[in-house]
Amino acid sequence: xxxxxxxxxxxxxxxxxxxxxxxxxxxxxxxxxxxxxxxxxxxxxxxxxxxxxxxxxxxxxxxxxxxxxxxxxxxxxxxxxxxxxxxxxxxxxxxxxxxxxxxxxxxxxxxxxxxxxxxxxxxxxxxxxxxxxxxxxxxxxxxxxxxxxxxxxxxxxxxxxxxxxxxxxxxxxxxxxxxxxxxxxxxxxxxxxxxxxxxxxxxxxxxxxxxxxxxxxxxxxxxxxxxxxxxxxxxxxxxxxxxxxxxxxxxxxxxxxxxxxxxxxxx
Amino acid sequence: xxxxxxxxxxxxxxxxxxxxxxxxxxxxxxxxxxxxxxxxxxxxxxxxxxxxxxxxxxxxxxxxxxxxxxxxxxxxxxxxxxxxxxxxxxxxxxxxxxxxxxxxxxxxxxxxxxxxxxxxxxxxxxxxxxxxxxxxxxxxxxxxxxxxxxxxxxxxxxxxxxxxxxxxxxxxxxxxxxxxxxxxxxxxxxxxxxxxxxxxxxxxxxxxxxxxxxxxxxxxxxxxxxxxxxxxxxxxxxxxxxxxxxxxxxxxxxxxxxxxxxxxxxxxxxxxxxxxxxxxxxxxxxxxxxxxxxxxxxxxxxxxxxxxxx
Ligand SMILES: Cc1cc2nc3c(=O)[nH]c(=O)nc-3n(C[C@H](O)[C@H](O)[C@H](O)COP(=O)(O)OP(=O)(O)OC[C@H]3O[C@@H](n4cnc5c(N)ncnc54)[C@H](O)[C@@H]3O)c2cc1C
Numbered sequence: 001x002x003x004x005x006x007x008x009x010x011x012x013x014x015x016x017x018x019x020x021x022x023x024x025x026x027x028x029x030x031x032x033x034x035x036x037x038x039x040x041x042x043x044x045x046x047x048x049x050x051x052x053x054x055x056x057x058x059x060x061x062x063x064x065x066x067x068x069x070x071x072x073x074x075x076x077x078x079x080x081x082x083x084x085x086x087x088x089x090x091x092x093x094x095x096x097x098x099x100x101x102x103x104x105x106x107x108x109x110x111x112x113x114x115x116x117x118x119x120x121x122x123x124x125x126x127x128x129x130x131x132x133x134x135x136x137x138x139x140x141x142x143x144x145x146x147x148x149x150x151x152x153x154x155x156x157x158x159x160x161x162x163x164x165x166x167x168x169x170x171x172x173x174x175x176x177x178x179x180x181x182x183x184x185x186x187x188x189x190x191x192x193x194x195x196x197x198x199x200x201x202x203x204x205x206x207x208x209x210x211x212x213x214x215x216x217x218x219x220x221x222x223x224x225x226x227x228x229x230x231x232x233x234x235x236x237x238x239x240x241x242x243x244x245x246x247x248x249x250x251x252x253x254x255x256x257x258x259x260x261x262x263x264x265x266x267x
Numbered sequence: 268x269x270x271x272x273x274x275x276x277x278x279x280x281x282x283x284x285x286x287x288x289x290x291x292x293x294x295x296x297x298x299x300x301x302x303x304x305x306x307x308x309x310x311x312x313x314x315x316x317x318x319x320x321x322x323x324x325x326x327x328x329x330x331x332x333x334x335x336x337x338x339x340x341x342x343x344x345x346x347x348x349x350x351x352x353x354x355x356x357x358x359x360x361x362x363x364x365x366x367x368x369x370x371x372x373x374x375x376x377x378x379x380x381x382x383x384x385x386x387x388x389x390x391x392x393x394x395x396x397x398x399x400x401x402x403x404x405x406x407x408x409x410x411x412x413x414x415x416x417x418x419x420x421x422x423x424x425x426x427x428x429x430x431x432x433x434x435x436x437x438x439x440x441x442x443x444x445x446x447x448x449x450x451x452x453x454x455x456x457x458x459x460x461x462x463x464x465x466x467x468x469x470x471x472x473x474x475x476x477x478x479x480x481x482x483x484x485x486x487x488x489x490x491x492x493x494x495x496x497x498x499x500x501x502x503x504x505x506x507x508x509x510x511x512x513x514x515x516x517x518x519x520x521x522x523x524x525x526x527x528x529x530x531x532x533x534x535x536x537x538x539x540x541x542x543x544x545x546x547x548x549x550x551x552x553x554x555x556x557x558x559x560x561x562x563x564x565x566x567x568x569x570x571x572x573x574x575x576x577x
Contacts, residue, residue, distance in 0.1 A: 126566045127491075167493050173413075176400055178389050183497065184554070189369075191495035247559040 010091050018216030021145065022111060023092055025209030031090025038086060042079045043068065095207070110207045113218035114140040117158065117226035120194075123234045128250030130231055132162060132192075135223060138199035142213030147200060153215040154198040161223035163188050166243050268308050268395075273316040280443045280472055283320055287470040288445060290316040296472065297321075298341060298380040301372050306385060310395035311407060326379070326474060329353070337441070337475040340379025344429070345370070347378065357478060359486035363432040363505070366490045369497045379473045382430045382440070382453060386423035386464045386523055387499060388552040390414050406462050414552035421461030422550040424520050426499050431517040431525055432488050433476060435507035441475040444468055450477065457524035464523055483510030487571035491520070491563055493554055501555045502563050506571040508532065514539065514577075518564055521547040536577065540568045 012023065036056060043061065044051045053063040062069040070078070079086055098104040117137035123130050135158050144150045167186035171178045179185045204211030228239040237252040273290065277283040287294055294316035297303055306312035320326065326341040329350050336352060344364040347353050353361060367373060367381060390413040391398070391406045403409030405421040412418040430453065438453045445468075453476070456465050486507040492498035503519035512532030516539060517525050528543040544564050549557045 126570075127563060173390070173401065176397060178393075179554075180393075180397070183499075184389075186493050186498070186554075189494050189496045247556055250559070250562075 008087055008089055010089060018113075018214040018218055020216075021212050021214055022208050023094075025145070025212055026092035026207075027090045029090065029209045030092060031088055034088040034090055035086065038088060039075055039079045042081075042083075043070070043075060046078055111142065111205045111213045113142070113213045113215070114201075115219050115222045117222035119223065119226040119230040121227060121230040121234055123231060123249065124246075125235070125253060128246035128248070128253065130166065130227075130244055130246070130249060132166070132194045132227060134194050134197070135162070135226070136197040136199075137219075137222060137226075138201050139215060139219045140201040140203050140213070141215040141219075142203055142205040142208045143211035144200050144202055144215075145210065145212050150200050150215045151198050154200075154219050155196050157216070157219035158196050158198075158223045159188060159193050161220045162193065162227070164220075164242060165224045165227045166192070169243050268310055269313040269315075271315055271317045274319065275316065276319045276322050278322050278324075280323060280325065280474060283318055283323065283472055284443060284445060284470055286318055287472075290318070291469065294318055294469075298377040299343065299372075299375040300380075301368065301376045302380060302384045306392075309393065310398075311385075311391065320472070331480065332477075334480050336478045336480050338378060338478070339475055340473040341377050342379075343374060344376045344378060344381065345373040356480060356484070357436070357486075359488045359505070359507075360429060360432050360436075360478075363429050363488045363490075363503075366488075367428045378429060378476060381427050382433065382476070383465065383467075383473070384427045386461055387426050388414055388421075388423040388461070389554075390552065391423055412550075414550045421523065422548055422552060423461035423464070423523055424500075424552060425457065425464065425522060425524050426503075426520055428490060428500055428503050428519070431503050431505040431519045432486060432507075433478070434525055434527060435486060435505040435515045435517045436478055436484050437482075437515065439477045440473050441477060442467065442471045443474050444471045448474070454525060454527055459522065459524040461523035484508070485575050487574045489567045489571060491555065491560070491567070501553045502560050502567065504564065504567040504571060506568060506575060508575055508577065516540070516543055516568060518543060518547060518568075520553070521549045521560055521564065523548070532577065536569075536572050540565050543568070 039061065040051050040054050047068050049063050049068055055062055055064065059072045060070065061072065061075040094110040097108040097110065115137065117135060119132060120134040121130050121132050137154065137158060139154055141150055167188060205213050228244065231244065231249070232238055235253060237249065237256055241248065275286050277286055293314050295303055295312060295314040297317045297319045298321065303312055321341060323341065326339045328339045329342060330337050331352065344367055347364050348361045364373065364378070368376060388406065390401065390404050398407055401413060404413045405411065406423055412421055414422060434454045439450050440453050440456070441448060441450050456467050458464055458466050484507050486505060488505045490500050491502040492500055500520040502521055505517045507515050514530045514532065514534065516528045519525050526543055526546045528539050528546065530539045544561060547561070547564065549560050551557050553560065
């Protein structure tokens with residue numbers, strides 16, 4: 001198999017937007033189906049059997065009446081005989097999306113993933129330090145083509161989200177990035193990463209390859225508000241700025257304390 | 268980066284000092300190299316000669332000498348915990364060493380190098396290119412301190428995590444130099460001048476770190492940083508009480524030198540803490556703001572006193 005040779009593969013817009021499983025997956029599936037067609041034509045011609053008779057199953061190619069019954073290798077031999085290497089390609093173009101109402105063009109996608117997270121945190125009332133104790137979550141990725149890879153993606157997404165929500169930021173001095181290295185740009189270490197409990201929710205998307213959608217950027221969204229909400233649940237302060245810095249937490253705790261005091265005086 | 272022209276590996280302290288004298292204009296002792304080499308890559312360390320002291324066997328021992336414990340300067344931070352006498356009497360030193368950098372670095376970094384680790388600042392620990400673009404600060408031969416927006420002195424942070432614990436336990440260091448060997452209190456080598464934070468002669472070689480054994484130390488160490496590993500300190504505190512009731516509090520990361528207050532069991536703790544906070548000179552050269560780090564000194568010290576039952 002040749003991957004990414006522009007001579008034979010159609011143009012794609014690129015690897016972003018968590019679109020690769022969906023777009024490239026559908027295109028690969030289309031390519032495989034085109035290959036299947038070629039194989040059927042070759043065998044049908046050689047064995048004089050109607051094309052509709054063919055069944056592909058369990059690594060075998062056979063006809064309904066079993067008058068033709070080839071292993072995969074035998075089928076390939078017939079396909080390439082007198083012809084040499086067979087090259088096919090496939091494509092996927094999403095159906096027309098949207099409508100003619102206001103806002104119909106925003107955030108369009110042939111499918112959408114859904115994600116949720118629950119976080120458990122501990123807040124130090126004297127220092128404002130937030131420690132994440134646990135993250136649980138579930139992600140609807142359509143059909144999980146490779147469940148282990150999906151699980152890895154979820155852990156990766158939530159770890160990355162924890163970085164965004166807790167420590168990662170860029171600080172500038174006169175336009176120059178001050179924390180321009182991985183000592184000063186704070187990606188969570190293993191010690192900063194809580195136990196992560198992943199759950200894959202499988203649905204079959206009507207448009208995705210074998211029902212798959214995505215497990216990339218979609219998975220990250222929920223972990224950020226989950227952590228901020230956990231802080232609210234723990235100590236009653238609303239975080240409105242990321243990352244959640246100890247000093248901001250401490251300031252908000254003090255402001256809340258002050259409000260409580262004045263409220264008490266009023267009563 | 269300036270590539271060194273000489274890389275020398277003496278096998279004794281005397282030989283090391285002798286080589287140092289020969290290269291007196293531009294050399295640096297190299298132990299674990301976890302501080303020196305990074306500074307070299309960033310162009311802040313420009314010595315022509317590196318004197319690798321890691322072959323000197325006499326610097327790798329831990330021994331008891333009367334009422335004192337001698338820790339060889341080349342003992343690696345990760346190895347401290349392997350010595351029973353340290354875990355028995357100086358467990359907080361092991362904890363402090365464990366809070367330095369990351370597991371891999373601690374397998375290379377030495378305790379001697381740790382107490383001599385170069386001061387740091389967000390505007391100094393940068394690449395050559397970055398520092399040139401910003402305009403060199405005082406610590407790299409510029410004329411103004413950038414962190415303070417123009418002050419004429421340098422406030423680079425003292426960042427060693429083991430030194431505050433060691434100083435709180437009245438540690439001394441044994442130094443070999445051209446004129447022989449001497450023993451001085453560890454705290455006496457720190458100047459408070461961010462540009463030249465230590466007053467050791469260039470050729471001085473630390474042989475041992477010496478801790479008193481029979482004083483019944485109770486110690487509490489704490490460190491402030493955004494992540495639980497890798498990060499340098501934004502504030503390190505150590506409080507030690509001995510069996511005579513002497514209290515020694517030390518803070519690092521909040522001044523170019525360790526800030527130290529000595530008192531005793533009968534003193535008003537709040538007053539002691541206030542005095543220590545007053546001694547520090549914190550500027551905005553860290554991930555945490557000046558105000559926050561200042562506030563945390565009291566929080567940390569109060570916690571330590573609670574732990575120590577005072
Ligand atoms: C990513 C990263 C994170 C770090 N985090 C921390 C941290 O959290 N806390 C911390 O304290 N440090 C930290 N460090 C700095 C450094 O790793 C430690 O301070 C370490 O203990 C230095 O020891 P070393 O043996 O590697 O010293 P070296 O780099 O070999 O030497 C440091 C200095 O000491 C001198 N020196 C060494 N031994 C002797 C001796 N016997 N006699 C005379 N001079 C000597 C050298 O000439 C040099 O000036 C970090 C470093 C990195 C790269």
